[in-house]
Amino acid sequence: MLILPEFKLERPKSLAEALDAARRADGKCDFLGGGTDLLCNYKWGINTRPVVISLRGIAEMNRRDGRRVGGGVTLASLERDADFLDAFPGFRGALARLASPLIRETGTVAGNILLDTRCIWLNQTEFARKALGNCLKADGPECRVVKGSTDRCYANYSGDTAPLFMVHGASARLASPRGERSVPLTSFFRIDGITRFVKERDEVLVSLDMPPDAAEIRSSYQKLRVREAWDFAEVATAVGVRFDGPASKKRIGELRIVANAVASIPLWLEDVAKPFAGRTLDEATIDAIGDSVTAAVQPVRATWLPPSYRKQMAGVMAKRALREIAAGVA
Ligand SMILES: Cc1cc2nc3c(=O)[nH]c(=O)nc-3n(C[C@H](O)[C@H](O)[C@H](O)COP(=O)(O)OP(=O)(O)OC[C@H]3O[C@@H](n4cnc5c(N)ncnc54)[C@H](O)[C@@H]3O)c2cc1C
Ligand code: SF4
Numbered sequence: 009m010l011i012l013p014e015f016k017l018e019r020p021k022s023l024a025e026a027l028d029a030a031r032r033a034d035g036k037c038d039f040l041g042g043g044t045d046l047l048c049n050y051k052w053g054i055n056t057r058p059v060v061i062s063l064r065g066i067a068e069m070n071r072r073d074g075r076r077v078g079g080g081v082t083l084a085s086l087e088r089d090a091d092f093l094d095a096f097p098g099f100r101g102a103l104a105r106l107a108s109p110l111i112r113e114t115g116t117v118a119g120n121i122l123l124d125t126r127c128i129w130l131n132q133t134e135f136a137r138k139a140l141g142n143c144l145k146a147d148g149p150e151c152r153v154v155k156g157s158t159d160r161c162y163a164n165y166s167g168d169t170a171p172l173f174m175v176h177g178a179s180a181r182l183a184s185p186r187g188e189r190s191v192p193l194t195s196f197f198r199i200d201g202i203t204r205f206v207k208e209r210d211e212v213l214v215s216l217d218m219p220p221d222a223a224e225i226r227s228s229y230q231k232l233r234v235r236e237a238w239d240f241a242e243v244a245t246a247v248g249v250r251f252d253g254p255a256s257k258k259r260i261g262e263l264r265i266v267a268n269a270v271a272s273i274p275l276w277l278e279d280v281a282k283p284f285a286g287r288t289l290d291e292a293t294i295d296a297i298g299d300s301v302t303a304a305v306q307p308v309r310a311t312w313l314p315p316s317y318r319k320q321m322a323g324v325m326a327k328r329a330l331r332e333i334a335a336g337v338a
């Protein structure tokens with residue numbers, strides 16, 4: 009049986025109290041949303057800290073207010089939010105295939121964006137990790153997936169909502185004792201499985217904010233996983249299209265693509281997408297976009313399925329998403 013290590017649990021009732029608790033902990037703390045990721049990692053003894061600050065009691069973070077989605081909103085309540093899903097239908101499929109209904113009742117939007125990177129070497133019990141040999145991300149000298157890497161971890165990012173928030177142009181609103189700032193999600197992540205993002209340890213992810221034109225983007229998210237009942241993505245692709253003129257004409261005004269679960273961050277494929285502006289979204293264009301996605305990604309062996317297969321499937325997922333958008337389903 010896996011047992012939680014001891015830690016001090018703080019339960020602030022306001023953002024100010026949460027930030028004060030983080031200041032008192034002097035960086036030796038983690039914030040807690042639903043705990044469906046953090047507490048699993050604690051049970052595995054991965055990077056535990058002596059203070060855990062629960063954000064569940066902060067009312068302002070637990071609601072959606074127009075285009076602002078509070079970090080504490082649960083995935084299940086977003087899934088039941090008809091207005092949100094009507095505006096951003098791509099989330100419907102993504103949320104339905106994210107973990108399990110029980111986990112979605114507990115897991116939060118912020119926790120999902122900040123989901124820790126995963127790796128078949130690391131996400132094991134402490135006993136197994138010691139037997140295999142510790143790695144760079146937890147107490148070891150070097151990466152075991154990319155041998156010889158002593159300064160970068162290649163663990164896989166597989167949060168399912170970040171790619172969709174990215175194609176809709178969302179920003180992360182962060183609060184710390186130094187004040188508030190807003191960071192576009194496309195520049196929020198850092199390509200390293202340990203550092204992961206620009207958020208500082210004492211910063212709370214208060215909300216995800218969509219821009220005024222977010223609902224003009226038609227989006228779809230396609231995900232490949234080993235077990236269809238519930239599982240993390242082995243590869244997934246989010247696509248967003250802003251049509252130039254009526255959608256029935258299918259002329260691409262702007263194309264946005266995020267390849268997910270093929271690197272330590274959701275990959276914003278701006279250079280892949282740009283050349284397709286002005287083209288008609290027909291089968292030839294869909295094939296060409298899918299092939300460009302496949303060419304652009306370079307997964308490594310941090311998950312169960314072989315990297316060469318996941319590379320091919322990144323393009324296949326892009327094509328499926330584009331066909332959904334072209335058919336007006338998404
Ligand atoms: C069996 C199983 C299957 C799963 N399958 C999937 C899947 O298919 N797709 C998927 O995306 N995820 C999956 N997950 C992972 C997880 O359940 C979800 O990502 C969930 O949304 C995490 O949210 P949480 O609130 O529980 O996060 P927590 O565990 O509370 O936190 C996750 C991280 O975010 C930090 N954090 C949380 N909230 C904030 C905040 N507001 N500000 C600052 N830091 C914060 C925590 O410190 C921690 O580092 C799965 C988990 C399990 C156990
Ligand atoms: S990618 Fe390398 S450093 Fe990162 S968790 Fe896996 S083995 Fe460890």
